[in-house]
Amino acid sequence: MKLAHLFFSDKPDIRWDLCSQMGIRYAVAKLAPELTGKKPIWDFDTLKEAKDIFASRGFDLIALEGDQFDMTRIKLGLPGREEDAEHYRQMLANMGRLGIRTLCYNFMQTGWFRTHKDIKERGGALVTGFDSAAAAALPPKPYAPVSAEKVWDNYRWFISEVMPAAEAAGVRMGLHPDDPPVPSVEGVGRFFISPEAIDMALSLSDSPSHGLTFCQGTYRTMGADIPAVFHRWHERVFFVHLRDVAGNAQHFHETFHDNGPTDMAHMLRVYRDEGFDGIIRSDHVPTMAGEDNDRPSYSMNGTLFGTGYIKGILDALEIDY
Secondary structure, three states, X not given: OEEEEEEOOOOOOHHHHHHHHHOOOEEEEOOOXXXXXXXXOOOHHHHHHHHHHHHHOOOEEEEEEXXXXXXXXXXXXXXXXXXXXXXXXXXXXXXXXXXXXXXXEOOOOOOOOOOEEEEEOHHHOEEEEEEXXXXXXXXXXXXXXXXXXXXXXXXXXXXXXXXXXXXXHOOEEEEOOOOOOOOEEXXXXXXXXXXXXXXXXXXXXXXXXXXXXXXXXXXXXXXXXXXXXXXXXXXXXXXXXXXXXXXXXXXXXXXXXXXXXXXXXXXXXXXXXOOOOOEEEEOOEOEOOOOXXXXXXOOHHHHHHHHHHHHHHHHHOXXXX
16 A cells, blocks of 8 residues: 655745655645746646656656646636536646656535634544534535536536546546535535445446546445445545545544544454555545644644654554555
């Protein structure tokens, strides 16, 4: 397995030093222009520069995660989506040329979503959470309503447009499920909220580039049998997000990696025994003492705890990373 960290730009800071000190060798990055101040990475030189910056600090940039540019027109099926799909294909080609072989992507127009970002967890650490009643009281997005069926239609179009390019580039695209897995957020439908919906997504193409990012926490909130669904899809899982939650899809909050209902050691043993050799990373961590809560779920002290906890399990199970 390849233990990685998610970086939100190509600008080195203290987080980079801490990752080096933790022994992290692999980088996953979101390089959207609003984060980097640079051109979108459908520009080859922009992506190559980022790859080189990571390499200069001892990291192998092996994956990208999230929307790397504005995906609104693609996800909502708006005029101009053909141009954006062409940009996406160029991004995939650039990734292939530079040996960045994995892309974690989603089809959530509202992104991963929480109604609360300062819930107190163990020792007063702050975590994010979701409550469906609080979400229902929020105003709809300006472009709402958008039905889940429309989202599905747009996704099918997207896959038909970009999957051949991904395969040609040798890039594996891993679909992240909708988080939270509820039917609608702010008037925008969500389709990928159950294992059956994920099965439908996988049925669209048998390309070796078409697969999944397996987010433990999201499948936990779906109420899925996590080992069972991983077994079902294991040959098509390219990336695993390791986090845990307490509650269900309608009402939940994040927890420490060692403080939730999921047996993390058992799940890492499952991944090993199923032959998974892809990317793993610590995800959605608490904000701990001494930190501002300006980056909920991605604080560095929480990441130090989560990554160290995962490394300990990997060592105990004799899993190379």
